[in-house]
Amino acid sequence: xxxxxxxxxxxxxxxxxxxxxLAISCHAWNKDGTLLAFSPMNHEIHIVKYADGVLSPVEVLxxxxxxxxxxxxxxxxxxxxxxxxxxxxxxxNRDSDGWKxxxxxxxxxxxxxxxxxxxxxxxxxxxxxxxxxAICYYEEENNWWVSKIIEGFDSTVxxxxxxxxxxxxxxxxxxxxxxxxxxxxxGVDKKPAPLFGPEVxxxxxxxxxxxxxxxxxxxDMAFSPSGSVLAYVTHDSCVHFITVIPAxxxxxxxxxxxxxxxxxxxxxxxxxxxxxxxxxxxxxxxxCIPAIFSCTQDTWSSQGKLDDSKSKKQSASTSARSAAxxxxxxxxxxxxGEGDAGPIDTLPTRHQNCITGLATCAxx
Amino acid sequence: xxxxxxxxxxxxxxxxxxxxxxxxxxxAALTDPPYAATSDATRKLxxxxxxxxxxxxxxxxxxxxxEALSELEHDILMKYIYRALEGTESNAQLLRWHGxxxxxxxxxxxxRALQPTNRL
Numbered sequence: 001x002x003x004x005x006x007x008x009x010x011x012x013x014x015x016x017x018x019x020x021x022l023a024i025s026c027h028a029w030n031k032d033g034t035l036l037a038f039s040p041m042n043h044e045i046h047i048v049k050y051a052d053g054v055l056s057p058v059e060v061l062x063x064x065x066x067x068x069x070x071x072x073x074x075x076x077x078x079x080x081x082x083x084x085x086x087x088x089x090x091x092x093n094r095d096s097d098g099w100k101x102x103x104x105x106x107x108x109x110x111x112x113x114x115x116x117x118x119x120x121x122x123x124x125x126x127x128x129x130x131x132x133x134a135i136c137y138y139e140e141e142n143n144w145w146v147s148k149i150i151e152g153f154d155s156t157v158x159x160x161x162x163x164x165x166x167x168x169x170x171x172x173x174x175x176x177x178x179x180x181x182x183x184x185x186x187g188v189d190k191k192p193a194p195l196f197g198p199e200v201x202x203x204x205x206x207x208x209x210x211x212x213x214x215x216x217x218x219x220d221m222a223f224s225p226s227g228s229v230l231a232y233v234t235h236d237s238c239v240h241f242i243t244v245i246p247a248x249x250x251x252x253x254x255x256x257x258x259x260x261x262x263x264x265x266x267x268x269x270x271x272x273x274x275x276x277x278x279x280x281x282x283x284x285x286x287x288c289i290p291a292i293f294s295c296t297q298d299t300w301s302s303q304g305k306l307d308d309s310k311s312k313k314q315s316a317s318t319s320a321r322s323a324a325x326x327x328x329x330x331x332x333x334x335x336x337g338e339g340d341a342g343p344i345d346t347l348p349t350r351h352q353n354c355i356t357g358l359a360t361c362a363x364x
Numbered sequence: 365x366x367x368x369x370x371x372x373x374x375x376x377x378x379x380x381x382x383x384x385x386x387x388x389x390x391x392a393a394l395t396d397p398p399y400a401a402t403s404d405a406t407r408k409l410x411x412x413x414x415x416x417x418x419x420x421x422x423x424x425x426x427x428x429x430x431e432a433l434s435e436l437e438h439d440i441l442m443k444y445i446y447r448a449l450e451g452t453e454s455n456a457q458l459l460r461w462h463g464x465x466x467x468x469x470x471x472x473x474x475x476r477a478l479q480p481t482n483r484l
Binding site for chain 1: 435470471473475476479480481482
């Protein structure tokens with residue numbers, strides 16, 4: 001794992017046996033940025049403490065049987081949810097002894113691919129290779145997590161994004177579609193406000209509200225912090241933006257194909273997208289360099305890259321970033337490399353391989 | 365399908381008439397891409413029109429012509445180049461264009477050309 005901060009700090013965690021950087025499949029920070037949970041492309045979840053630029057191991061959570069595909073840390077309730085190729089999800093609660101898992105039976109026929117807590121942290125959504133999405137909430141009477149399946153995709157669902165109101169969930173799939181569903185659960189959420197006007201009912205769980213077809217896999221998506229813009233990256237190296245709630249209005253318009261603003265980039269496809277603020281977005285992926293896009297008056301445009309690909313000793317330029325946020329990226333190491341010296345051909349960028357995760361740590 | 369063939373024939377005529385102005389000829393060749401075509405033969409015909417326009421551009425002018433095309437036209441051109449490379453004519457020229465276009469539009473353009481949908 002490596003991360004950058006304003007002064008170009010960089011940290012690498014080495015695998016104990018091969019002494020090469022660990023590949024990270026997914027990661028999540030806790031609320032104050034002191035603890036990090038990540039999975040080194042296997043069935044384990046490592047919790048490490050971060051203090052003064054040093055990572056120290058805290059615990060290794062072992063419950064999954066196969067590769068962990070997604071981790072999310074709920075900042076408020078301090079719970080971790082993880083989903084895995086073994087078709088299960090675990091909710092981890094911390095007690096005096098450490099982290100204890102609670103199994104969530106998702107009823108998936110195929111691997112889970114992505115998991116995200118809702119904003120209220122009372123429920124979470126899991127995407128799956130079984131062409132469906134599960135929304136899970138806790139049922140007090142039975143003392144277990146209930147999973148409700150939403151179908152409607154032609155292929156693996158790769159990514160999810162909760163709207164700020166928690167009553168709409170966006171999902172992107174490798175069948176090229178971005179679909180919005182109503183996601184309010186009876187008994188868990190309050191009655192949902194009519195986000196898209198009185199015609200569109202959000203009362204029932206799992207109703208498809210709209211669908212946008214892109215030509216290629218929708219790899220990652222995110223709602224802006226205010227919930228007014230949905231942004232997604234696709235495997236054809238494009239970044240797309242669609243305004244869900246126009247500025248100054250309280251009612252939204254259901255996204256349609258025509259209103260999507262697509263930016264064609266000349267880079268390799270992006271794997272992750274993250275909103276730094278309501279009008280600023282960072283994307284990163286196979287090019288190993290994060291890039292920034294910002295919005296002026298409803299139009300998004302590229303603001304350049306964060307890594308100037310020069311010698312490693314130079315610190316990353318930070319003018320594009322807001323000072324209150326720090327950005328952390330995870331990278332997969334290059335697979336080629338002989339002996340203990342590590343990879344022989346290193347890229348001039350800070351990350352040596354595809355960036356697989358982006359997270360902000362607001363407390364910094 | 366016949367509609368598409370007619371449109372391709374029209375495009376062919378337009379390109380031939382504009383060959384003295386290579387940039388315009390190429391732009392004309394890139395209009396109306398037959399995404400909906402169902403037969404391979406139609407697509408090959410469509411690609412031939414573009415090859416004609418490409419061959420009319422003198423080598424030193426290639427970067428300037430690429431500069432004059434829009435982003436969308438870059439994507440369409442890249443798709444045509446891949447389709448045309450499946451054949452055997454003008455391959456040297458096409459490869460040169462591929463290199464120049466990649467330099468101009470980047471690897472993202474190639475990614476978009478290789479997507480399974482909207483193939484030309």
